[in-house]
Every structure is written in C-alpha cells, then in structure tokens.
Amino acid sequence: MKIKKFLYSQKAAPYVFVIPFILSFLFFWIYPLCSTITMSFQDIGPASSEWLGFKNYAKLLRDPTFRTAIANSFEYMLGTLILLIPFPMLFAVLLDSRLVKAKGFWKACLYLPALTSVVISGTLFRLMFSEYPTGQMNVITSALGLGTFKWLKMKATGLGALLLTACWRWTGVNMLYFLSGLKSIDTALYESAEIDGANAWQKFRYVTIPLIKPTTIYVLTISVYAGLAMFMESFMLWAGPASPNNIGLTIVGYLYNRGIQKNDLGYGSAIGLVLLVIALVINIIQLIANGTFKKEER
Amino acid sequence: MADSTDKKMGMSMKHRILSVFATAWFAILAIIIIFPVFAGLLASFRPGTELIRKGLSIDLDVSTMTLDNYIYLFSGNADSQKYFMWFRNSLFLTAVSVVGTLVICYIVAYGLSMYEYPLKNFLFFLVIATMMVPFEILILPLYKEMITLKLIDTTAGVVLPGICGASTVFFFRQYMTGLPKELLDAGRIDGATEYGICFKIMLPITKPAFAAMSILCAMGAWNNVLWPMLVYRNASKFTLPIGLNTLLTPYGNNYDVLIAGSMFGILPVFIVFLCFQKYFIEGMTAGAVKG
Numbered sequence: 001m002k003i004k005k006f007l008y009s010q011k012a013a014p015y016v017f018v019i020p021f022i023l024s025f026l027f028f029w030i031y032p033l034c035s036t037i038t039m040s041f042q043d044i045g046p047a048s049s050e051w052l053g054f055k056n057y058a059k060l061l062r063d064p065t066f067r068t069a070i071a072n073s074f075e076y077m078l079g080t081l082i083l084l085i086p087f088p089m090l091f092a093v094l095l096d097s098r099l100v101k102a103k104g105f106w107k108a109c110l111y112l113p114a115l116t117s118v119v120i121s122g123t124l125f126r127l128m129f130s131e132y133p134t135g136q137m138n139v140i141t142s143a144l145g146l147g148t149f150k151w152l153k154m155k156a157t158g159l160g161a162l163l164l165t166a167c168w169r170w171t172g173v174n175m176l177y178f179l180s181g182l183k184s185i186d187t188a189l190y191e192s193a194e195i196d197g198a199n200a201w202q203k204f205r206y207v208t209i210p211l212i213k214p215t216t217i218y219v220l221t222i223s224v225y226a227g228l229a230m231f232m233e234s235f236m237l238w239a240g241p242a243s244p245n246n247i248g249l250t251i252v253g254y255l256y257n258r259g260i261q262k263n264d265l266g267y268g269s270a271i272g273l274v275l276l277v278i279a280l281v282i283n284i285i286q287l288i289a290n291g292t293f294k295k296e297e298r
Numbered sequence: 299m300a301d302s303t304d305k306k307m308g309m310s311m312k313h314r315i316l317s318v319f320a321t322a323w324f325a326i327l328a329i330i331i332i333f334p335v336f337a338g339l340l341a342s343f344r345p346g347t348e349l350i351r352k353g354l355s356i357d358l359d360v361s362t363m364t365l366d367n368y369i370y371l372f373s374g375n376a377d378s379q380k381y382f383m384w385f386r387n388s389l390f391l392t393a394v395s396v397v398g399t400l401v402i403c404y405i406v407a408y409g410l411s412m413y414e415y416p417l418k419n420f421l422f423f424l425v426i427a428t429m430m431v432p433f434e435i436l437i438l439p440l441y442k443e444m445i446t447l448k449l450i451d452t453t454a455g456v457v458l459p460g461i462c463g464a465s466t467v468f469f470f471r472q473y474m475t476g477l478p479k480e481l482l483d484a485g486r487i488d489g490a491t492e493y494g495i496c497f498k499i500m501l502p503i504t505k506p507a508f509a510a511m512s513i514l515c516a517m518g519a520w521n522n523v524l525w526p527m528l529v530y531r532n533a534s535k536f537t538l539p540i541g542l543n544t545l546l547t548p549y550g551n552n553y554d555v556l557i558a559g560s561m562f563g564i565l566p567v568f569i570v571f572l573c574f575q576k577y578f579i580e581g582m583t584a585g586a587v588k589g
Binding site (some may be wrong): 014020028031035102107110112113115117121132168172173180225228259267272275 | 334403431572579
C-alpha cells in the first residue's frame, strides 16, 4: 500500500515515466557501446575470446583496404556537403520568394524520393547506371557525344553514381529543412534591409544566411554523420557489399564485411570505433567553428 | 508621376518574367526528380529480362507494354505469395514499430517535460548524447546482444533497440513544453492520478504531435533495411525491402517481380503521403529550426 502510494506520488511519477528510456539507454546504448569497445581489443572466437590489446588498431593502420574505405567515405561525405547544402538552400530561398507559382506541388515532387526505400531507389539507379548502351545514363552521355561508360566499374563514375543517388534522395528533404528555417525569419528584417537599399543578393547574404545558420548547422551535422556512415546506398548500387577494386567500399561497408560476413567482431568493432571518433571530432570542430557553444553560454 | 508608374510597370514586367523562369526551374527539377520513378514505372510494364539485358531507360513505346508483370504479381502463384508475405510482414513490422515507438516516446517525453526534478536536465542530456553515435556503429554489439538475448529472428529484436528513438522523444518533448501546465494541477484537483493525467488529459491534446510522428515512424519502419536484414534470418519473416533485395541477382528471372513489386511497394507510402503531406513535413523539419 505504501509502495503504491509512493509510486502514485508527484515525486516518483516522473521517474516512472522515464524508466523506458533508462532501460533502453542501458541495454541498447551503454551496453553495446561498452561491449564494442571491449571487443575492439579482443579476438572474438566462437567459444572463447583472446585479449589482443591494441593489435586490432595496429592492424587497421596498416590495412590498405581500410584506407580505401575511409577515403571513399570521406569523398562521399565531402561530395554531399558540397552538393546537398548550398543548392537546397538556394532552392528553398527561391521557393520561399513570391516568384514561384504552385509551391505545394513542387515541394511534393521534390520530396517524393524520400518516400522510397533505399532498396527501391538503389535498384532504379543501379539499372539506370547499367553499362549497356541502352542504360539511361549511357543514353544521355551518348546523346551528348561523350560515348558510353562502365559506370559502376570505375572509381570516378562510381562515386558520381553514389552522389547522384544521394542528391536525388536528399535534395528535397534538405530544401524542406531550409524552408522551415526561412519561415522563422522575421519579414520585417527584409523590409528594413530594403529601406536601406539592399538588393536581392545583399538581402540573401546579410539577412538570410546569418539567420538560417541554426538550420545550416543542423543540416551540416546530419550530413557529416550520414555521409560517413553511408552503406546501404553502396550495397544496393553494387548489389552486395563487394564492388570492383573496392570503389564502392565505405567504412560501414568494411565493418559489415569483417564483422558480419567474416564474423570477426573484434576487428569490426575497431573499425566502428575509428568511425565514431572521426565523426565526433569532425562534428566538434564544426560546432566550435560555427560558434554553437558560445551561443549557448549567452 | 508618370515616371514612377513607368518604373512600376517595368518592375512588374520584370517580376513576371523572373516568375516564369523561377517556376520553370522548379518544373525542370521536378521532372529530373520524377524521372527514375517514371522510368521504373514504364519498365514494370515490360518483361524483366529486358531490364537485365538493357538496363533502365525511358521507352515510351506503348505497343511493347503489357500488364503481364502485375498479372503475375497478383496471380497467387508461389512468387506472388512470397511477395505478399513480405508485404504483410512489412505491414506488421510497421504497425508494431509505430505503436511501440509512439507510446514509449510519448511517456518518456512526458516525464522529461511535465515535471521539475533534479535529474531532468541530465536525463535529457543523455537523450541528446545517444544521437551523437551513429546507429551503424552499434550494429555489431547489438547483433551479438540479440543472439545472447535470443531475440534474433524476432520482431522484438528488430523493434526494441530503436523503440525509444531520441529524435522522436525530442519532438514530443518540444511539443509538450508548449502545453499549459495548469492542466496538470486542474487534473490533480479533480482527483486524477499522475498516470491518469498523462493518458486521459494530456494525451488527447498531444494528438497533432502523434500524427506527425506516426507518419514519420511508419515511413522509417516501412523502408528500414539494414537492421531488419541482420535480425531476420528466416525467409518467411523477410520484409518487403529485404525480400526485394533478394531478387536482385544477375541470374534470376525474378526481375518481373522485382520491378513491378518495387513500384507497387512505393504505393502505400505514396498514398499516405498524399493524404497527410502536412504532417510529413511538420514531423520531419521539427528538429531543424531549434537545432
């Protein structure tokens, strides 16, 4: 009776409400995180595990395949940052202006790819980047007089295919992020800029860009993470985790190869942790550079 | 006087021309975006062997189009049964994920927004901290954990690790901090318990947040591949994306089912999107403004 009364009290109730989070945090976050850190120092066998110290990490440093994976993930991430931040931002500004008619329809069209599963979009792009002259991309390049390519067999075109798939899927989504950021800007600021004689470019440069900075930082953060952790897109384009000369191998792809396919959980864990450290470092640098921490102190 | 009207006329003329260009630009963009899906749709009316031989491209020749792939897909033969099994599995997984995630995340967000207590900010900090680690890093230890817990090949194993999704909790909390706290006291005066207030008074007024999040969660669950692919081993449990992926072999003659099934698989999400477009965008962009 006493316990029941306590559980129903205003003091205990909030803790009861957050129990699911605490459980999920312990079982599905802290525990796996600690377990992957421990495993990264071990050789995990079916029955017993052997302590290796830093051997997995030392091996990673010398592993040329891992270097390829890191380079690929970085190139992909940088590509998405270049393509999927400025352009969606410009599209959002344009769509937010009075110039464009039928806004809702264009928004819906551009959002459409985000509805498709990566399996379906990956399949469509895999078939469009077919090396046969009848594949869509080859039809386009031959029409432009550039000849045909074996898209998914060369490094540059393979990366291009991945980036095009990414642009197709995320341009609309990022544009909507920027649109919602633009909505929060006070229109009076544009009016006063106009009174001061600012032209369209100046309004964009000195009003829009500084004021949608929180949105830009958000998009930048998720793009860095999603870019570095990309795997399924490459898995679908090459119909599996293997690609010719590893041109489509990403960090998570290599983690999957080693950890799941070859069942080497120790080495796979080390790969994952290197990725985590890279992602955290980049994000912290990015947040400091953008002055996010300073703003919170205010 | 006349000068300024001239100038205005000039401005509106310029505005109109710019407007045509801007709108045309979005029309071009929309065509590019819809292009692959349209090509896929056209291909779904042709034999799958053509896809293997030729790749995917726009071919508007109506005379070579047939409904054969769709007839095959709905014929009720072994392939068709397999496809609709995946479809049902996906529906089931989506329903379980959405209901589970929404209930859990609502409760947690309620605990994180409606009371003042010492650990509150620390707990919320932990919610944010979980967002800093990409899920892909945890797949190996989680996979091992699921084997230990005997949750491999079960829906619980697929759903549980993501059931308290940080971004969903974040969204609910954002929404609920804006709700009037006086309702809690009013409920207490009326003799409702803390839990009664949570489910009978506050839940109904949180409906818009539920609408936005249910759609976002449903889309996530319907399209999720990586984790379900690792947890589900038995082919009878495969979801639509996993199943379609198994058809993607260069040797199979299953491209009929693959292409028609892919197109048909987009349909449910597309219909939901058309009906609830507002909630899609609301739910998705909620985190971005406040960052």
